[in-house]
Amino acid sequence: MDVADFYALKQVMAPLSTGRRGKLTVHDLGQLQLPSGKLGVCDPFVSLEYPLVVGLPPGHYPVRVTVADVSPEQDGSHLREAYLSLVLSDADSVTVEAASGLDGPPPAGQYFTVGVDAGTVAFVDADAVLRCMPDPTTWYEGLFDSEAPNSWFNLMDADGPYPAGTANIIMPLAPGGENVVLSHSGWGDGQYWLLQTKDDHGNLTGIHIDLAVAGKFDGEPAELEAAPSTDAPASEPAKKSWLAKLLGR
Secondary structure, rough: HHHHHHHOOOOOOEEOOOOEEEEEEEEEEEEEEEEEOEEEOHHHHOOOOOEEEEEEEEEEEEEEEEOOOOOOOOOOEEEEEEEEEOOOOOOOOOOOOOOOOOOOOOOOOOOOOEEEEOEEEEEEHHHHHHHOOOHHHHHHHHHHHHOOOOHHHHHHHOOOOOOEEEEEEEEEOOOOOOOEEEEEEEEEEEEEEEEEEOOOOEEEEEEEEEEEOOOOOOOOOOOOOOOOHHHHHHHHOOOOOOOOOOHHO
16 A cells, blocks of 8 residues: 555545545544553444454554545535544654554455444453453443433534544543543444554554545555454455445445
8 A cells, every 4th residue: 555545644635435535634532541552443332342453562542533524515514534543653654554463464465454333443452341341231221322421322422522423431440541432434334444654764653444435546446355363253354345345336
């Protein structure tokens, strides 16, 4: 992948998968606590217990969402999330490639993918989920879709403190602020590539979920299979290219 066709964290006019160009805007979603260094990437309403895992230095990292205006009039009437990004460095990114899992990178020409079945993607500390969440059988009605103002669905629908469609939520049993940072997944369900960027010294600058909204599309892209992952059942090999899935082909 050419970094010139990659638009995460850029506030520019960019080519879109719709065939038009659209304005990109970057929003800060606060920080992710990552005490174990095991970054979990998942659809939080489907696979929070078994995310795709990336190894990083323990710490806390900014998370940002890049949102595209896909409306023909460019009037903000139709917005879609294009990337969810965890930022490791503010250095300029000069390369973009498939992100590595705990056991290393996928085979050449392949990408780990994040399986989405509830229209949402998230970053979380994978180990923290095991100790900071209650009994999984209580999650849906007790946390995700309860009638309480702080239910996860309600927090994502709220207009603040983060943009509607996003949230930064502390897990119920978290002793140290361990949290989940969530965003709607652009066009919705599917398999989305997990990418990493590096600076000119080869140091990681970010981990990004590419939601197939922004980028250069000259017809159908080359077929690139998703690499199988042993970390998460939700990250299965894609049977179609992501754009074909997006267009329902």
